[in-house]
Amino acid sequence: PDNLFDNYVGRGTAARTQDMSIARTMTRNDLKLVPPRNLTPGQLKTWNAAYGPKNDAFRKANLKGKELVRWKYQRYIKDYLRCIASVDDNVGRVLDYLDQAGLAKNTIVIYSSDQGFYLGDHGWYDKRWMYDESMKMPLIVRWPGVTRPGSVNTDLVQNLDYAETFLDVAGVKVPDDMQGRSLVPLLKGESPRWRDSLYYHYFEFPSYHMVAKHYGIRTSRYKLIRFYQFDEWELYDLKKDPDELKNLYGNPKHADTIAELKRGLENLRVRYRDDSDVSVMPAEWQKKFRAGSK
DSSP: OTTTTOOOTTSOHHHHHOSOBTTTTOOTTTTTSSOOTTOOHHHHHHHHHHHHHHHHHHHHHTOOHHHHHHHHHHHHHHHHHHHHHHHHHHHHHHHHHHHHTTOGGGOOEEEEOSSOOEESGGGBEEOOSSSHHHHOOOEEEEOTTTSOTTOOOOSOOOGGGHHHHHHHHTTOOOOTTOOSOOOHHHHTTOOOOOOOOEEEEEOOOSSGGGOOOEEEEEOSSEEEEEETTTTEEEEEETTTOTTOOOOOTTOGGGHHHHHHHHHHHHHHHHHTTOOOOOOOOOHHHHHHHHHHTO
């Protein structure tokens, strides 16, 4: 990716102090430079045949700097794509079975995930952030006789809508305390009044990869994020800056947009009853955290 060597200029403390970069975080296990534990002798033989020669060549090359990062990325992305190819093959097996069993016309097929994933974008792997690479998720639906094949919907939907959708399809009443919405009208090609923003909140800090706690709002055009541990804000124009490289927060030209997004953000926190602690990290802790990340 173009930003494999992202320097995070213009962005805040969180991006600069994370621990999920391909350059410095990936372990020997991640990179398959050592065999996995608990392999049978036969499995170990197969593993060594696949990775042994490549690992020997890597050690002899004695790579440094950006060339080492590029090697790590290639090892990571090729294994990732092999995994995806296997998923693709086996989704195909499921679809073939539906055809062969005569069930395809009476079965709704939904393909999705629990989040997106970094594939070297910003120099990262893993997930966790509110940035679009991890916030966006695949969602493909085949509903014979209802959803028009090849159609595309760009409304803002989220995975908390899935359960309501399944209940609606099955003719079961959706409980009033559920927070999502059934996607059935959208799948039918209708145009109901729909949400104009999404809410996100990440809590897991300190923990793996040291991504700071943050919450925010995403509309079709803008994204406003607050990394509340550092009391830092980030604003992105997703139309002009889809890779979220230029933080516009603090730019007086966007004062009205920021004010509107902040009102929307607080409304979403109330709507989803998010009363969690969003305190700023004490200054002395911030200083130690920044120093420890260098």
